[in-house]
Ligand SMILES: NC(=O)C1=CN([C@@H]2O[C@H](COP(=O)(O)OP(=O)(O)OC[C@H]3O[C@@H](n4cnc5c(N)ncnc54)[C@H](OP(=O)(O)O)[C@@H]3O)[C@@H](O)[C@H]2O)C=CC1
């Protein structure tokens with residue numbers, strides 16, 4: 001039987017990419033609202049109630065409103081926004097997070113898709129905490145660069161149309177300067193850390209791609225592990241699945257540089273464990289497409305689990 005899917009926000013950046021990924025599938029019936037009617041609340045309410053699964057690609061407030069509009073209908077939700085990522089009634093849509101997580105997603109009514117930076121950070125932190133290497137009170141720093149599509153339609157226009165009054169002319173800029181980025185709570189909750197991390201994101205003049213760097217002092221980790229042991233813990237965590245790849249340390253350090261766009265157009269994530277043995281430091285880097293495993297690719301992965309595809 002074909003599942004009815006409604007993407008609320010289907011004309012936005014994340015929504016469009018989900019639609020592209022679902023086009024042509026015979027196991028899915030895509031319900032659609034014309035571009036000019038995208039904010040027609042009555043139409044959205046009807047679609048939200050009629051869908052088997054609604055995928056929300058909306059700002060946070062609109063995502064909360066969409067869930068309320070469908071109340072009592074039994075519709076299942078995947079929310080790409082930040083609104084429900086630490087909500088206790090929502091299952092966190094990161095299938096590789098822990099054993100059983102894919103099953104929890106498959107059986108859930110409410111699934112929250114992780115943020116793009118958080119996907120990279122949690123992919124590194126959660127397995128290291130679980131392995132007992134990273135103490136929950138470690139002073140974590142997270143330094144990242146994203147492609148500008150991470151800022152949605154508005155930032156895409158600001159970066160691509162230099163004639164706009166609000167055009168962004170910088171080729172690479174730092175932001176979230178107050179250290180209060182909205183992904184920090186979900187990184188703490190699902191990464192398993194108790195001390196608030198210092199998160200310094202930035203945006204580069206490329207549309208899709210992302211690097212999330214978490215440098216660590218190995219003498220502040222439990223047992224002062226070698227780089228090889230840190231790699232081993234991550235590789236063991238991700239063994240047997242095909243979306244996250246943990247690159248062998250020697251293969252990582254053999255590279256002169258890591259291209260932030262290397263995962264562009266894919267729904268996968270790579271983790272590098274880098275440094276020089278004996279120096280007491282390691283840099284763990286997650287490389288992903290902010291719109292792939294960081295958003296639309298993860299939403300489709302969650303949908304497939306939910307409808308048993
Ligand atoms: N871009 C990315 O890399 C990622 C985005 N996300 C999250 O996904 C969500 C969507 O982001 P993104 O696709 O980038 O955003 P966009 O701004 O590109 O798209 C949002 C879409 O939602 C529509 N919309 C806004 N408000 C309403 C409303 N009240 N009712 C109906 N439709 C509405 C917009 O219409 P209009 O054109 O009229 O504004 C637009 O079509 C956000 O919560 C974002 O934080 C998550 C991970 C990564």
Ligand SMILES: CC(=O)N[C@@H](CCC(=O)OP(=O)(O)O)C(=O)O
Pocket residue numbers: 080081082114115116117146147148149150151152155183201203
């Ligand atoms: C470049 C850029 O602006 N990125 C967005 C995050 C994109 C993302 O992960 O989306 P969520 O808003 O759903 O968490 C930001 O920093 O707010």
